[in-house]
Each structure stands twice: as structure tokens, then as C-alpha cells.
Amino acid sequence: MIEAAMLKVIQETGEGVLVLIDNVEADEFHRSRLTRLEVRRLLGAMAETLLSLSDAVQAAMPEIDWGTWRSVQQGLRVASVDSDELCWDAAHSLVPATLSWLRVYRRSEPALFEFKP
Template sequence: MITAAMLGIIQEAGEAVLTLTDGLEEGELLASRLTRAEVSRQLTVLASTLRSLPEKAMSTMPEIDWAGWRGMNSAITIGGLARDEALWFGVRSLVPATLSWLRVYRHSHPELFTYWRADALHAGSH
């Protein structure tokens, strides 16, 4: 259940990044203080949630660029040019690839995405 909830957070944050940056060029993103700040926040949520996934879930999804996410997250906290490059790398590479792999894993490993609720179990037994 925790893994499914975390994957939901990752999905939502990734979709938010794609929505916020749709149609933007790198210079436009970096010039927009508010959009840049919100994209940075969403990428940080995404990276920290990925980092907190249970080891079993991580090993089930080897195609996720775990090292890329760690590096991007570190660079965002540094600031300056490193932050700007990491932000754009996250937006144009890491997020789309991660969301694509999550779609694949949703089909190949549906148990990772399944929410289990005690009330649903009891409702089905009546």
C-alpha cells in the first residue's frame, strides 16, 4: 500500500512538471521565476519520493534512472548553473522517461500500484 501511494505521488508530480513546462523552451523556463520554482519543487518531491521507495520496489524497476534522479536532486540544491542544467535535464529527460517506465510497470507489475484497503476487503465479504 505504501509503495502504491508513493508511486501515485511520483505520477502526480511528474504530470505536474509536464503540464507546467508544456511548450516552454529552456530559456523561458529559467526566466520564469514562479514556474521555475514550482517545477523545482515538484522535481524535488519526485526525487525524494523515488529515493524513499522500498528497496524491493526499486529493484523491480531497474530501468528507472536512479542515479540520474539522485544527481538531479543534488544539483537542484546546489543552485546556479548546476541547478538550471539539472532542472532542464529533469524536465526533458528524467520525468518523461520515468513516467513512461511507470506505465510499463503498471502492466508488468500491477501489484506495485495496487492500493489495499481494509474496508474494501470487509465490504466484499458481506
């Protein structure tokens, strides 16, 4: 199932974001061009992949904040100070919440995460 592979990408990109911001303060994040760019890239990949999931899979995971992910996707289209703040906020709140819900769904809806030939 393609969605299982997509969910794995979402998990991995989210974990990558969390590794990059671990023990990083906001001012340090804003000064670090490389960290900002990589967090932005990973958030973009995460948003694109999440929003490319089928309607059925999205409906099976109602606690994921789909509307905010759409806003993140749109906000990342333009590089600006506002998009840097968007990245910081998403990395600290939206990503951890999404990964937490994915863990819950992995237990309650394991079929969504199974790779099938």
C-alpha cells in the same frame, strides 16, 4: 501499501512538471522565476519520493534511472544556474522516461500500484 501511494505521488508530480514545461522554450524557462521554482519543487518531491521507495520496489523497476535521480536530488540542494539547467534537463528527459517506465510497470507489475488496506 504505502508504495502504491508513493507511486501515485511520483506520477502526479511528474505530470505536473510536464504541464509546466509544455510549449516552454529553454530561454523562457530560465527567465520565468515562478516556473523554475515550481518545476524545482516538483522535481525535488519526485526525487525524494522515488528514492524513498523500498529496495524491493526499486529492484522491481530496474529501468528507472535511479543513479540520475540521486544526482538530481543532490543537485537540487543548492540554488544556482547549474541547478536551473539540471531542472530543465530532468524535466525534458528524465521525467518523461520515468513516467513511461511507470506505465510499463503498471501493466507488468500491477501489484506494485494497488492500494491495500
